[in-house]
Amino acid sequence: MPTTHRVALLGALLLPVAAGANVETHLAAVLKFGPRVTGSEANAQARTYLEGQFRALGYEVRRETFTYPRFDDLGSGVEVGGRTLAGLALQGSVGQEVTAPVARVSGVGTPEEFAAAGVRGRVAVVDRGTLPFAHKARNALAAGALGLIVVNNQPGEVRGTLGEPVALPVLTVTREVGAGLRSGERATLRVRVREGDVTGVNVVASKSGVTRPDFLFGGHMDSVPGAPGANDNLSGTLAVLDLAGRVAGTPLATRSVFVLFDGEEDGLHGSRAYVKANPEIVRNLRGMFNFDMVGVNVTPLTVSGEAGLVEAVRRSSGAVGRVGDTGGSDHVPFAGAGVPTLFFHRGLDANYHQPGDVLADPALIREAVDAALKTVNALPASRP
Structure with missing residues (x-):
């Protein structure tokens, strides 16, 4: 120069x-x-x-x-007890609305843990961690759950992907939202997504x-x-x-x-x-x-x-x-x-x-x- x-x-x-x-x-x-x-x-x-x-x-x-x-989340969330709580759909989740009782799962989402929680016909709620999102979702689906909510194990929201399509509405929520989801309470899970x-x-x-x-x-x-x-x-x-x-x-x-x-x-x-x-x-x-x-x-x-x-x-x-x-x-x-x-x-x-x-x-x-x-x-x- x-x-x-x-x-x-x-x-x-x-x-x-x-x-x-x-x-x-x-x-x-x-x-x-x-x-x-x-x-x-x-x-x-x-x-x-x-x-x-x-x-x-x-x-x-x-x-x-x-x-x-x-993959776009068009406004997903869960309604429980008259309250609408924010959540984020995981990429690969199916877009769907389901209403059913909540089933809290103790553990990280193994097949045995979903079975023990009795998630069939219910919206399963499980903590994030250890298992990939897709494994949790497949295990929930195989156990008969109508939907799955993954609760973050860290502060803040979770933006992520299943890594593959799973025929189940899957939502992630913060720890604060997850604390308000109790077994037996009726909830409406709304997963609204668009791919294009x-x-x-x-x-x-x-x-x-x-x-x-x-x-x-x-x-x-x-x-x-x-x-x-x-x-x-x-x-x-x-x-x-x-x-x-x-x-x-x-x-x-x-x-x-x-x-x-x-x-x-x-x-x-x-x-x-x-x-x-x-x-x-x-x-x-x-x-x-x-x-x-x-x-x-x-x-x-x-x-x-x-x-x-x-x-x-x-x-x-x-x-x-x-x-x-x-x-x-x-x-x-x-x-x-x-x-x-x-x-x-x-x-x-x-x-x-x-x-x-x-x-x-x-x-x-x-x-x-x-x-x-x-x-x-x-x-x-x-x-x-």
């Missing part, structure tokens, strides 16, 4: 405060849309808003769409004429159902936008592409689709920088990935650098395609995938961007 380019990039670290202040503005604006589940109206609203911000910075924006199969294809949309921003970028800066825009996703991962999304804003007037902008991935929460679908659809760009990347959950300081900022990039992190910033992959996020498909990657992350906070994920610290987001820009500045001037 020529000296003049390095000076320009260092200047991007010191842009006027107004550029950084936009992080606060964007946080408030996007959070108002609600959980950004892939395929939802909130996701579309957030995408339109963020596209407008990239365009305002002078970037061209395009959308790349992709589809994948998904969902369309995801990646947002791709770059300067006009950029066809062979050196760097891709990315983060996923989607969140899980019920979670506004401030830290996971509006923090990473806004790190990408903030970085794009800081370098907009520098040579780095013409050597970069900025991508907001969709479908990450359902299995890295957006990043996998991008790698597949853009082989020439991917093949020539010097680095893919992925930002995921950088707005809550659970641990100091950790940057993990390819050895050469991690060494640049260590030389240039105070971030903790670790060689190797330390998280399943959108850098993974790029690493699999041979691209050197860096994963910027601060750990899982207490509101991870919860309705309480409504806060992210703009200063921490900007700190992650600082580390990324310093890392690029510390790299050799040209491709190896």
Whole structure:
């Protein structure tokens, strides 16, 4: 990288405060849309808003769409004693409503334990643990249960899969909900599910004429159902936008592409689709920088990935650098395609995938961007 380019990039670290202040503005604006589940109206609203911000910075924006199969819970739960209690269907469960007495199962759900509890013609309730969900469900079905409720053995909800179709309505509930389900009490189990294809949309921003970028800066825009996703991962999304804003007037902008991935929460679908659809760009990347959950300081900022990039992190910033992959996020498909990657992350906070994920610290987001820009500045001037 020529000296003049390095000076320009260092200047991007010191842009006027107004550029950084936009992080606060964007946080408030996007959070108002609600959980950004892939395929939802909130996701579309957030995408339109963020596209407008990239365009305002002078970037061209395009959308790349992709589809994948998904299992959706349309609002499952259990009604008992006049109370409606929340629950989540396990993927592979049949959608069905049944009303029957509750049968509490002592143990983890072996065939003998279901038989001893007398679950035939009843809604069986068993604790999570030891046996896979599918084994519990098959054992309950074989014992004649009309439905199965799995009670979490840890705090919070359970989102999971049976791993195979089972002809039984299966619901997971929290420990608190499970404590209110007593043997002999009549309950109505409602498992409402839908299986089908969902369309995801990646947002791709770059300067006009950029066809062979050196760097891709990315983060996923989607969140899980019920979670506004401030830290996971509006923090990473806004790190990408903030970085794009800081370098907009520098040579780095013409050597970069900025991508907001969709479908990450359902299995890295957006990043996998991008790698597949853009082989020439991917093949020539010097680095893919992925930002995921950088707005809550659970641990100091950790940057993990390819050895050469991690060494640049260590030389240039105070971030903790670790060689190797330390998280399943959108850098993974790029690493699999041979691209050197860096994963910027601060750990899982207490509101991870919860309705309480409504806060992210703009200063921490900007700190992650600082580390990324310093890392690029510390790299050799040209491709190896």
